Amino acid sequence: MNGPVTYFELPSTDIEATQRFWGSLFGWTFYQGNFPGYSMIQGSEPMGGAPHDDSSRHPRIFFAVDDITAAVTRVRDLGGTAEDPVNIPSGAYAHCTDDQGVEFSLSQQAGDQG
Numbered sequence: 001m002n003g004p005v006t007y008f009e010l011p012s013t014d015i016e017a018t019q020r021f022w023g024s025l026f027g028w029t030f031y032q033g034n035f036p037g038y039s040m041i042q043g044s045e046p047m048g049g050a051p052h053d054d055s056s057r058h059p060r061i062f063f064a065v066d067d068i069t070a071a072v073t074r075v076r077d078l079g080g081t082a083e084d085p086v087n088i089p090s091g092a093y094a095h096c097t098d099d100q101g102v103e104f105s106l107s108q109q110a111g112d113q114g
Contacts, residue, residue: 009054010059013054029041067108
């Protein structure tokens with residue numbers, strides 16, 4: 001399991017303020033994502049997004065895995081917690097927490113198989 005960082009999210013309860021701050025800081029632009037209440041971030045590397053009604057106060061990073069089911073099992077085996085994977089058009093993801101309470105997410109690109 002390699003785990004490169006492939007995506008991030010900036011949670012927001014005020015998407016206009018989020019767009020204004022991060023757009024001014026880094027020159028990023030935001031556009032409507034594939035579903036309501038979610039914006040994609042253009043100009044960032046890696047690609048990012050912003051959920052509109054997320055009260056979390058920390059950016060969330062996504063680590064790529066080849067087999068989301070095996071990775072979720074491994075997180076749990078190591079004493080962390082992991083939500084069951086959620087399938088989306090671009091693949092699947094699972095929000096997790098390590099054994100010390102640090103939040104992160106795993107993602108598998110559509111078409112990748114373990």
